[in-house]
Amino acid sequence: MKRELLLDVQGLSLTAGAFSLQSLSFQVHRDDYLVIVGPTGSGKTLLLEALAGLVAVEAGRIFYQQQDITAAPPETRRFGFAYQDSLLYPHLTVRENILFGAAVQGRAKAPEIRRRLTELAEVLAIGPILNRHPERLSGGERQRVSLARALLLQPPLLLLDEPLSALDPQTRAGLQQLLRHIHRDEGVAVIHVTHDFAEAMHLGTNMLLLNEGRLWQSGTPQELFARPNSEYAARFLRVENIIPGSIRWQDDQRWFGTERSTRLFGPLPEQGASEWQVGAPSFLAIRASYIRLTREAQTESGPESESGPGPRSVSASVPALAEGQAKECGWPATVTEITFQGSYVEVTCHAGDCWLVHVPIAHWRSLHLQQGETVWLACQVSDLHVVPRAGQETSMDDGLD
Numbered sequence: 232m233k234r235e236l237l238l239d240v241q242g243l244s245l246t247a248g249a250f251s252l253q254s255l256s257f258q259v260h261r262d263d264y265l266v267i268v269g270p271t272g273s274g275k276t277l278l279l280e281a282l283a284g285l286v287a288v289e290a291g292r293i294f295y296q297q298q299d300i301t302a303a304p305p306e307t308r309r310f311g312f313a314y315q316d317s318l319l320y321p322h323l324t325v326r327e328n329i330l331f332g333a334a335v336q337g338r339a340k341a342p343e344i345r346r347r348l349t350e351l352a353e354v355l356a357i358g359p360i361l362n363r364h365p366e367r368l369s370g371g372e373r374q375r376v377s378l379a380r381a382l383l384l385q386p387p388l389l390l391l392d393e394p395l396s397a398l399d400p401q402t403r404a405g406l407q408q409l410l411r412h413i414h415r416d417e418g419v420a421v422i423h424v425t426h427d428f429a430e431a432m433h434l435g436t437n438m439l440l441l442n443e444g445r446l447w448q449s450g451t452p453q454e455l456f457a458r459p460n461s462e463y464a465a466r467f468l469r470v471e472n473i474i475p476g477s478i479r480w481q482d483d484q485r486w487f488g489t490e491r492s493t494r495l496f497g498p499l500p501e502q503g504a505s506e507w508q509v510g511a512p513s514f515l516a517i518r519a520s521y522i523r524l525t526r527e528a529q530t531e532s533g534p535e536s537e538s539g540p541g542p543r544s545v546s547a548s549v550p551a552l553a554e555g556q557a558k559e560c561g562w563p564a565t566v567t568e569i570t571f572q573g574s575y576v577e578v579t580c581h582a583g584d585c586w587l588v589h590v591p592i593a594h595w596r597s598l599h600l601q602q603g604e605t606v607w608l609a610c611q612v613s614d615l616h617v618v619p620r621a622g623q624e625t626s627m628d629d630g631l632d
């Protein structure tokens with residue numbers, strides 16, 4: 232079935248003070264839940280405001296259902312918009328704030344609007360505060376009122392700017408369920424800015440990573456999670472293992488040679504191989520949860536080099552694989568630190584390079600590991616992912632939560 236294209240953003244650029252959004256292009260289909268992530272000040276709110284018509288676009292075009300709405304006034308766009316800081320009218324009660332859009336259209340007293348208000352008041356648990364004024368609300372209450380206002384007129388497209396950031400974990404989980412329901416069952420497309428990685432993974436069907444007003448990477452959240460396209464994306468998306476080294480060519484295949492331990496990992500998967508330049512300084516980027524930790528030690532082996540034994544290698548041939556089993560590479564390491572994290576245990580291991588491994592609690596219980604022990608680490612060859620090394624180190628302090 233052909234997917235319905237709702238929003239088509241082509242080369243959108245604008246300037247706000249010293250900041251600029253630079254030629255952003257992306258599409259939103261009716262069945263999309265697009266999450267936008269990026270460090271603070273990367274332009275996420277400005278982008279939502281441009282889509283809503285609240286700031287002027289300097290170049291590029293925005294099409295909504297094939298209509299050019301680039302210069303259309305905000306009230307004609309019919310998008311629901313829940314702001315990060317709620318922006319509720321202080322002189323109006325919560326009820327009047329929620330009904331504001333309907334009142335502008337002369338529909339505040341319409342039976343279907345009243346029904347919708349009652350429904351939203353119930354699911355958002357704001358019934359008891361409908362007659363209060365915004366200054367007497369908590370941050371979480373304000374966010375829920377803001378969501379109710381955005382949802383009242385059942386817009387085809389919802390723009391959400393960190394709508395759940397001030398909520399406690401339980402309320403947040405409830406509202407995430409509500410947003411999923413609105414998206415899946417009411418057929419509402421959503422564009423949702425968030426700093427919360429778990430939220431982005433849970434809700435998003437697509438993801439945009441913005442940095443300094445530019446589109447850095449787009450794809451499904453799972454793609455960005457497993458295969459960030461740059462050192463910046465890997466650090467921002469909190470890939471735990473970013474190991475320096477370079478691409479080596481051996482046995483007609485690409486391998487990753489680490490700088491410190493001089494181990495070869497591979498052969499690297501074909502996917503992405505065209506971007507992996509042999510000899511180029513790069514990083515092996517692997518999630519801690521993609522590495523398997525076991526007690527039994529295996530023997531390392533690897534590609535035969537014409538010039539005799541090369542650096543120690545960890546290859547797909549070790550350990551021996553049954554037919555149909557995913558190819559793995561493995562290497563020995565020493566446990567240096569063990570940290571309990573609730574549902575998993577983070578184990579720091581040294582093998583020339585430092586590796587972080589996340590071991591699920593159920594597996595951990597049978598391991599009985601101590602600091603100083605030698606273990607065997609392994610990952611699927613298909614999970615070996617290489618990112619180019621940027622000119623300068625990027626701070627990790629502003630990544631996702």
Ligand SMILES: Nc1ncnc2c1ncn2[C@@H]1O[C@H](COP(=O)(O)OP(=O)(O)OP(=O)(O)O)[C@@H](O)[C@H]1O
Pocket residue numbers: 247248249250269270271272273274275276277278
């Ligand atoms: N009206 C304005 N005039 C001048 N500069 C602005 C204006 N609006 C936004 N900016 C600047 O544009 C940059 C991007 O702001 P924006 O609010 O879009 O970032 P953000 O990615 O949403 O950040 P956060 O995650 O902190 O909410 C910031 O440096 C901000 O100070």
